[in-house]
Amino acid sequence: MRADVHRFSLKDPSDVSGLNEAIEKGDIDPGKIVAVIGKTHGNGLVNDYTRGYLTLCLSQLIGGRMGVSAESVRKRVPFVFSGGVEGVLSPHYVVFMVDPDADASGEEKSLAIGVAFTPELSPSDVGRQRQIDATAEAVSQAVTSAGIESPDDVHFVQVKGPAFTTDDIVAAGNASLTCATENPGKLMGFGRAASALGVAKALREIPANEALEAAVLHNFDAYSSVASVSAGVEVRVNEIIVAGLSRTWSGPLTIAHRAIKDALDIDSVTDLARDLGLSPGPQVPAAQARRIRAAFVKCEAQRDGTIRGRRHTMLNDGDIDQQRHIRGAVGAIVAAVLNDTALFVSGGAEHQGPDGGGLIALIVEKMI
């Protein structure tokens, strides 16, 4: 098997011209697309419809090129979009392709990709044991299908789970289903948290008896160092994309990750760049930066209202959501090091990396 990754910029959330041209030119075989991850123009909160808009446009393009329905494409391919390109961040999407027939020499590890889906989740499943367990099971399937031998070789697990509006939550209540919270924005947080614990359970980052509903948004010592979870109203299942390394795969790409300890932890970003053979000085030179194929970052506003002992104001702000603040801040730090603004930076890092921090994963071309 052989994985490849292409990144395209987005003029607006319906702009699929980049992928279209690549298919046109023969650079991309639409049938080999297994997943898409991207950053769209919306606010990344409940009422962000740019994620669904791009999902529709891309699935129609791919379906049209393959002669199948957009719906069948969406059933097979996770489209994981996170809204919010605050500050220097640039809207874009990353297309993951797998050639199942390519040979691998077995000598060196290459980027390996697996995808899976949970069954449909209702508003009352969100943040609950059912979401933890269904996610864990789907992650295990994706790891197996990717032929990744050890959990240590998993470097990034992207999950996209459902968000629900007040409409849905009220309907659930009318059907006697109790939701973890009645606040739509907060329910997104419960869903991210439970899904992250599911990833941690599957990869044995935490023991199964800690991957419990009671730990959700409570025991922040329990976390996955490779899970990145987003939620959006445009999906009804947890979609899973696992990215790691395997000798059964060939190809030009590799992947690595690091935990981010807090919102100022620039050292982990430069360390990760060095892990992958880049030379951040502190900025990766433009010529080297071209080796970067995709960057994924999770981050969050520290819950105690401080960073390294000084107050921040993100949690008290009634005008700008804390997620928009922290994405803009951590996104800028990573962009300044990587010399690249087309980064997937997602807020809401509950149980995703250390409390108050997050994680970063980078897919780059191997050094030659």
Added chain:
Amino acid sequence: MRADVHRFSLKDPSDVSGLNEAIEKGDIDPGKIVAVIGKTHGNGLVNDYTRGYLTLCLSQLIGGRMGVSAESVRKRVPFVFSGGVEGVLSPHYVVFMVDPDADASGEEKSLAIGVAFTPELSPSDVGRQRQIDATAEAVSQAVTSAGIESPDDVHFVQVKGPAFTTDDIVAAGNASLTCATENPGKLMGFGRAASALGVAKALREIPANEALEAAVLHNFDAYSSVASVSAGVEVRVNEIIVAGLSRTWSGPLTIAHRAIKDALDIDSVTDLARDLGLSPGPQVPAAQARRIRAAFVKCEAQRDGTIRGRRHTMLNDGDIDQQRHIRGAVGAIVAAVLNDTALFVSGGAEHQGPDGGGLIALIVEKMI
């Protein structure tokens, strides 16, 4: 003469407990305070009243301690507050003190401070030749009074000028005074621009025949590399604080500055840290970071909608003002390098540093 600088954190915009305690302990003589610069909790736009609130509280504290009226303090001491602590930034204020009786050895240069005020400016003066020229004259006075010998020894000029609401602009119109624009937010930009050209004129960064009203928001090649201008509804004159180096001053502090080329220019930040004897790796170690007494940053969203060839979305955003975006982004980069979040980061860098970039000035304790 001898300058000293103290920085205090702000729990809310009325929190003057830090300065109060320092006066109480005898660390600060209120009569020696010549200027205060700070970052408050508001949005930094027209309807930000946190700047005026802190000005009132600080001037009352200082006046009370000196046995004079708050009003007389405000006439003598510029209080320059910029709203907006986006992302990791921390609300704080920096108190500048001058001891006029201290001796200087004349052997090494030390931090030198001068202040001055323009006459009152009306809404129709903002962005106009009168504001340019009045600012230039006041800057020259401040440089002279600070005993700074060469324009090259000026490292930072903070200007705080008036902002006006729709009320004021309409009243001006009724009095047959034409304003540069009827949009209150945009008028703040005109004022910052004209004031910056005034600084550049005074310091001979541009020839006098380019420091013209016609250049305001038009010829962005004309700029000052040390000017930082804010505007707020709480002042009616341009208040000027000049910080530089002079052999006629003694004391433990020094200052340096660098231009910021664009929003990703982290290298200029680490270069400046190195200029001052710090060792950013890329982060300044915590022990060294304690030498930092104050950091001042100007930045802006690049006008062409891109950064290094990739789109940003700051200028199209109807929910978050571009200044809030860019402060959060550039502020985070500087904070990550300096290991310090109590930074004065101000947006709206028209003619303040290179177009699309800005500048950074740092006051630190001298190496021993």
Added chain:
Amino acid sequence: MRADVHRFSLKDPSDVSGLNEAIEKGDIDPGKIVAVIGKTHGNGLVNDYTRGYLTLCLSQLIGGRMGVSAESVRKRVPFVFSGGVEGVLSPHYVVFMVDPDADASGEEKSLAIGVAFTPELSPSDVGRQRQIDATAEAVSQAVTSAGIESPDDVHFVQVKGPAFTTDDIVAAGNASLTCATENPGKLMGFGRAASALGVAKALREIPANEALEAAVLHNFDAYSSVASVSAGVEVRVNEIIVAGLSRTWSGPLTIAHRAIKDALDIDSVTDLARDLGLSPGPQVPAAQARRIRAAFVKCEAQRDGTIRGRRHTMLNDGDIDQQRHIRGAVGAIVAAVLNDTALFVSGGAEHQGPDGGGLIALIVEKMI
């Protein structure tokens, strides 16, 4: 000819289930749809993509049902969506249908509908004479095609024109085309203003020699009392929908309109309700409110910062755009009178109704 109008609620901007069911049941013949006007979930400003999303979904539904491409539907049918359902407002869309073969008795006037399009407009055409004149010509075509005999019988002209992002404006500049302003949000205002003057010119509400570029955003005494203009990045031409009364049409519907003098002018709303045989007390009873098929409102924040002598703060607000404020306010007043929240309420009423006010048009079932 015979016109009919159906209104459907929107769960999210991709929710076309209402129209789909109506087509399914045979209530609506998709081939007879001539225009759609609606209110979507976005902010109604430059970065609102919910308008384009719904346009895509509706045009695909209609095209699919007719066996033609969505693109060909969009060329024939104006889809005019305005973002922003502040306060009590409810997302929805109104479908206009025309049966060209229906007979008319010629005895009474009925709702008449005409549509037309201008040629493509570039960023540099926006707010300029070309947009005024092209709009005027298209309005005249639409009036003629609708068989409306007198300008007095025109009660509502909806125009949807192009908005451009910083990207487009910079590209225009690079091609030596000067735009009316470089601010994307402000350019939307120029476009609304010029288009409204175009409507006023076509309907002879102002003499042709006042429908000039020089009057745009300048002479607010020149206005149309039936024009409602929105702008969005999802179109590149001015799309025109004319609604009026004509004896050559039959059907169950009628239309009327009133100017709104200022943001508190509730009397004009109750007067209009009475014009149409409703009995607002001040609220139209629920049973009567069912006769309402569609309501269209334009409004704006008074430019002098006051309403009836008291200050408002809409023009100084850096957190919420003035259009979002005024839509929420005037929308609530109209909703409270009409007992109906599915109203098309659009801000930015430059030259659309009296300065500081706007207009309201209502389509209702005739009294029997």
Added chain:
Amino acid sequence: MRADVHRFSLKDPSDVSGLNEAIEKGDIDPGKIVAVIGKTHGNGLVNDYTRGYLTLCLSQLIGGRMGVSAESVRKRVPFVFSGGVEGVLSPHYVVFMVDPDADASGEEKSLAIGVAFTPELSPSDVGRQRQIDATAEAVSQAVTSAGIESPDDVHFVQVKGPAFTTDDIVAAGNASLTCATENPGKLMGFGRAASALGVAKALREIPANEALEAAVLHNFDAYSSVASVSAGVEVRVNEIIVAGLSRTWSGPLTIAHRAIKDALDIDSVTDLARDLGLSPGPQVPAAQARRIRAAFVKCEAQRDGTIRGRRHTMLNDGDIDQQRHIRGAVGAIVAAVLNDTALFVSGGAEHQGPDGGGLIALIVEKMI
């Protein structure tokens, strides 16, 4: 006793010129001021400092005029400011004065005012039984001190309670005090809810055995029809202002109130106007509107996401807080009827009026 009420407009939150002039002219005796209620320019959420700013300025003015400290004024006089002048609303404050020596004929009821304070409340008291009971006790004191004989004669009870930032909540947690929620904005809601139940308990609107912590944000059938509660970081106790009618008071003013059933309930507003002898048609004529001395409104976004069966989007909005939406909407409806925009309109009506609705109280000059 004799009560009088004056209303002053606010140019900015430090603008106390109106009261200053009235004192100067002898219209107001500062020693007779017993309470101030107002609407300031901020967002009305946790990070709104305009409330504290105005409190400081007014208490300094009053203290200065009386020759006492501002602090002693704040201990005696409740200053209840609610931020947020969305849409047509106008910033202002209402000064309540009591002349204890004035005679009353005992023939007709007149406006009666009482004030009281609870002991200091900690973050962990908010939303809890202690806040309910302390509020109930203080309300009873205020009613008694005002000489109001029956709970039916109480028409308005304004409560201002403490809000806490993340800082305070974390500090409470560190001191082993559990707060009702860790979210600062949500804690404001808990505080409003418990305080409203306290009012309802004191006035016997609900039985004491329903005024329990368990009912807070849970049993919305338990409510007060005269309670209006705001929260802000600038206070640490619940401040209580009771306004009602009593034969032991004289003076030109009267008060009445009505419940507001939902966000479209304009009929209750016109009914209340008629109760007080005004003639809303639906708008109160300007000449009559001059009789209005103060208007107080509470309102909220309906929890099920609908209004009269149609969806609203206020609870899903990540850009504008639901309170800002609903204040702008209901405020506009009331303003249009009363022909007056200087209204105290406050969101967050938990247990204040019927669920999904709120209440309105009006102080007007008696008919002659």
